[in-house]
Amino acid sequence: MIALEAVLEPVARTKGVRAVILAAEDDGVPVHAVAHQDVDADTLAALGCRLYRSARLASERAGFGSSSIMHVEAEHGQVCVAGVRDAKTPGALVVIALAESDANTGALRLALARAANQARDAA
Amino acid sequence: MSDEIRRLSDALASDPASLAFVPLADALRRSGQADVALRIVLRGLERHAYNADAHDVAARVYADLSDWEHAKDEWEMALQLSAGHVGALRGLGFLAYQRGDLQNAERYLRDAAGRSPNDAGIRTALERTLAARRADEASAEATPAPPSTKSTYSVAEPLGELVVDAAGLILAGELRDAAGLDVSASVGAELSGVRSEAERALERLGLGAWRALTIDAQRATVGLAPAPNDAVTLVAAAPQTAAGLFRRYLHRAGQRALAFFEATV
Numbered sequence: 001m002i003a004l005e006a007v008l009e010p011v012a013r014t015k016g017v018r019a020v021i022l023a024a025e026d027d028g029v030p031v032h033a034v035a036h037q038d039v040d041a042d043t044l045a046a047l048g049c050r051l052y053r054s055a056r057l058a059s060e061r062a063g064f065g066s067s068s069i070m071h072v073e074a075e076h077g078q079v080c081v082a083g084v085r086d087a088k089t090p091g092a093l094v095v096i097a098l099a100e101s102d103a104n105t106g107a108l109r110l111a112l113a114r115a116a117n118q119a120r121d122a123a
Numbered sequence: 124m125s126d127e128i129r130r131l132s133d134a135l136a137s138d139p140a141s142l143a144f145v146p147l148a149d150a151l152r153r154s155g156q157a158d159v160a161l162r163i164v165l166r167g168l169e170r171h172a173y174n175a176d177a178h179d180v181a182a183r184v185y186a187d188l189s190d191w192e193h194a195k196d197e198w199e200m201a202l203q204l205s206a207g208h209v210g211a212l213r214g215l216g217f218l219a220y221q222r223g224d225l226q227n228a229e230r231y232l233r234d235a236a237g238r239s240p241n242d243a244g245i246r247t248a249l250e251r252t253l254a255a256r257r258a259d260e261a262s263a264e265a266t267p268a269p270p271s272t273k274s275t276y277s278v279a280e281p282l283g284e285l286v287v288d289a290a291g292l293i294l295a296g297e298l299r300d301a302a303g304l305d306v307s308a309s310v311g312a313e314l315s316g317v318r319s320e321a322e323r324a325l326e327r328l329g330l331g332a333w334r335a336l337t338i339d340a341q342r343a344t345v346g347l348a349p350a351p352n353d354a355v356t357l358v359a360a361a362p363q364t365a366a367g368l369f370r371r372y373l374h375r376a377g378q379r380a381l382a383f384f385e386a387t388v
Contacts, residue, residue: 043327044328047323047324047328048324050320050324051317051320051324054316054320055317055338058313058314058316058317059313059314061309062306062310062313062345063306064340064341064343064359065340066340066341067338067341068340068341069337069339070338070339071335071336071337072321072324072336072337073335073336074325074330074332074334075332076330077331078330079324079325079328098328105366106367109366
């Protein structure tokens with residue numbers, strides 16, 4: 001079994017990433033986090049989970065089905081959230097990454113998708 | 124100047140916000156004045172960015188100018204705005220035929236012929252395409268398959284785009300599901316609310332204003348971008364659409380939304 005720390009490390013090493021967190025989707029509580037000192041991991045986990053959940057539910061109600069990755073680009077950074085496990089099952093997990101606005105989005109999404117897949121096996 | 128062009132020019136001059144620019148540009152194009160036609164139709168599109176017939180005429184003008192890339196863009200836009208637009212289907216069929224993509228040419232032209240069975244031009248184009256396909260197949264059977272010489276990429280087209288106001292009501296655009304049903308209202312109402320959630324989260328995280336939000340869902344890739352007056356631009360494309368391509372779709376949709384607000388609000 002892969003340790004959760006090992007799952008998050010490749011994302012944390014991606015250039016421009018300031019934090020990566022594995023959290024429970026329903027309550028936003030971090031399970032494991034790798035974050036720069038100036039990042040409040042608890043707040044990022046809570047807000048990232050809430051936004052992902054809101055987008056996922058809206059997508060389902062709109063008929064597009066459940067979401068696997070949500071990506072938000074903002075003026076001073078980007079937030080990317082990937083679902084680890086079927087969101088309808090109890091204890092669903094998500095991986096949340098916070099990155100600089102000029103971080104390579106393709107690399108970030110790829111690293112996050114890989115981490116979500118590995119976390120599914122590890123969890 | 125022909126009577127038709129004079130009459131349409133007068134109509135447009137007396138009401139610059141009218142749709143008279145559409146038949147006027149087409150008449151100019153048919154009379155061989157493609158450059159003037161292009162200026163007229165592009166100016167008109169600034170006010171009527173969501174008029175499918177105007178995009179169809181713009182595509183025809185570009186085709187007359189041998190600008191195939193812009194012609195394709197305009198016909199694709201017409202098709203997004205009005206699913207089954209016969210002019211756009213015919214045009215895309217023509218472009219596909221021209222670049223040797225006979226499979227897609229047949230698909231577009233069959234669709235157009237089904238919607239406009241009395242159009243002799245479409246029927247003739249379809250028959251020519253089918254004949255070319257038969258000739259290709261006969262040739263392929265007679266000779267060994269050559270190595271792949273594919274020269275163009277296969278590009279997924281967006282399913283549709285919407286401009287949704289702050290109350291979740293549709294301002295412009297159309298979105299249909301796989302069965303062809305108009306799902307604009309439900310999608311707009313459900314997804315526009317994500318905007319306020321994103322704004323709250325980004326403010327708390329100190330990340331500033333949001334620029335785009337993308338959701339990779341099971342049955343579609345969906346993107347939201349801010350539009351003026353607290354509205355949202357929404358684009359949906361097939362699942363697994365390349366992320367970079369989707370970002371371009373969203374950017375282009377945002378520009379059209381801006382033009383829409385400048386012209387109407």
